[in-house]
Amino acid sequence: MKRYFLTAVLALVCAFALVQAQTPETPYTSPKNEEEEKPVVFRDRFVMDLYHTFWMGMPVEVEHMKFDPGVNFSAIWDFKIKNKPIAVGLGIGVSYYTQYSNALLQYDKTNDMMKYYIMPTDVKYNHIIMNYLSLNVPLEFRYRHPCGFKVSVGARGGWVALINQDYKGSDPAVPGDTAIYKNKLVNHKMKYNIDFYTRIGWKFVDVYYCFQVTPLFTEYKGPKIYPMSLGISFSLF
Secondary structure (H helix, E strand, O other): OHHHHHHHHHHHHHHHHHHHOOOOOOOOOOHHHHHHOOOOOOOOOEEEEEEEEEEEOOOOOOOEOOOOEEEEEEEEEEEEOOOOOEEEEEEEEEEEEEEEEOEEEEEEOOOOEEEEEEOOOOOOEEEEEEEEEEEEEEEEEEEEOOOOEEEEEEEEEEEEEEEEEEEEEEOOOOOOOEEEEEEOOOOOEOOEEEEEEEEEEEOOEEEEEEEEOOOOEOOOOOOOOEEEEEEEEEEOO
8 A cells, every 4th residue: 555655646746846847827917907917826736635535325334433534646737828817737646545434345255246344343443444545637627816716626537546455453253363454455446536526715725525426346346435525725836
């Protein structure tokens, strides 16, 4: 998991270096203030989203933890439309989701599908966490008002790099023993993901919302689960 994530972040750093090399463009000003042009400081070239994920479509018997944190990094080329407060952003990104619950995601060989297995109430465990990593290409349309207010609406298409799960706690099969379970191979995961998102904010801070329209697993090979995220974004440059 760490190797995948570090590789993705390294790729973003390289992309960000290219983004920073963009040729500055003439910022938008209203016709009445053409002599008082000011540069657009926050061009949203490198965006970090921090969010909580709501896992839509989860089996009703699965109990969630209160907080499933996630993070998204995007390095984006900002193409401004001359003399307009509108721009188009295109770049690359990496999204990381977590899912904490009381159920193990396991492969059912009999039915050839992924299922959640609820842990017995008498079994003590530290955590059961599912990790979900996606490498994607964001495309967004942006509006910036000279006062600092901004809105962006976008879509991402990407490759699902991995879905895995970690468990640490009592061994359900052998009472009294401790088990460390790492499921690095999740069968029937979707190979790609598509999601739509929006950011609304002021200068370098935004409220972030995202919904993934593709499920985690291929049709009839697992529960129809869709991540929906809500959080806050920071535009560093």
